[in-house]
Amino acid sequence: MRVRFAPSPTGALHIGGARTALYNWLLARGQGGVLVLRIEDTDRARSTEENVEQILDALRWLKLDWDEGPIFQSQRAARHAEALERLLADGRAYRSSATADDVRSYKERHGHDRGFRGQPEAAGAVRLRVPDHGETVVDDVIRGETRFPNASMDDPVIARADGSVLYNFAVAVDDLDAAITHVVRGDDHLSNTPKQLLVFEALGAGAPRYAHLPLLHGPDGRKLSKRHGASSVQELRAAGYLPEAVDNYIALLGAGFAADEELFSLSELAERFRLERVSRNPAVFDERKLRHVNGWWLRRLSLDDLVARLEQFTGRGGLQGAVEISAEKIQTLAEFWPLAGFVFDGPAEDRSAFERAICADGGVQALRDARDSLARAEPFTERMVEQALRGVVERRGGKPGAVFQPVRVALAGTTVSPGIFETVALLGREETLGRIDRALERAEGC
């Protein structure tokens, strides 16, 4: 089995493209096949080197490696020209000066279900001759047979007058030369497939098998695009998602696994993936579920690994202690700093939290009691801190929160933080008492 992933570098790698890449990878790795990476950069106006680098980078981040390539379509011009000449010589293609407008008016005259047929001319763009009768059948692994009546198909332009080739032609020639056995790509290519099949036929070659994946949609039900928020792999990465989670989640979108379990590593995914089981209906990308999957993977990382990733993500060092006490509370890397940044940068400025927890009845006194008790705790460990703070609660009576929340706000500035005992112990006696003192001073203005 030889499969390929063939993105066009006209932008960043999108989630839909990433899933296509992933499914091809899963197929190759699960069945001992070969994955070929091909960059379809024949659209010179929109293809940039920067985009190529971005796509490669995204693929690497997702841990999707390839066996051959990247092959650049633009560098295969000689081979394309050769195949084109053959079609022209065989009369399977012809030159025509007909423009898009000519095609349109032809259809006005002959009916919209009648495909355009041109006359051979001495010069002009090259069109592939489509049979007038019969149908071209795509035997899709996922969808079964889809039939396209030849009569309704236009003779497609396969090369411009200057000889530069167009997508539907280049793809077929490249897939043929790379001996691709299975073309797995987005459903938006399904209507291109008969044209490519006709190219293979004109070339006298057998075609690969095709499998068209359902598209990924945004929450509005339309094809996923830039205006749907984080839609590229880079954006997901910047939003604090783990590659493990992104791979896992996008695999779920349409893979058709039995539903009793859905948290899988790349190798587990490759083991279970079956092309024939892929769903036929488009899936909506749901970031909330990605977040859940991400939290699951996050909690499965070793402390060292998580610290390394968070240090890389935040650009800060010395995070270990804070990570240790925050790990179980975050779902994404991005949630770490808002939760634990106060450890390094001091309490956050949150007037309303201060008023609710400290200015409110008993807050100041609770803080004073906590300060006294903490000043005497020895040694200053999580266990002793807990003992000290719980002692305060006992002596005062009432709910634990009446003591813990004022302390929390004094230290973190907000009403949400990692566990209070761990936090106090991590900050240490001096820092803790200092922050409580500053809160107490500030409380005079309540």
Place this chain on the structure above:
RNA sequence: GCCGCUAUCGUCUAGGGGACUAGGACGCCGCCCUCUCACGGCGGAAACCCGGGUUCGAAUCCCGGUAGCGGUACCA
């Protein structure tokens, strides 16, 4: 317009003629755990697009309708 594809809880899905009072997951609601927030546990609300067939029997098969989506380029 034309050519296609698709149709199960809000979302992702299981289901491939009787095991369906339709299962799981995310989300949502309630309870428990609990120092906040998460995690975790328990419980709950929530779906077979409509209409015809076929069949003893249809979420499952067929046809039609409707809706959504994709394509319709000398883009990829």
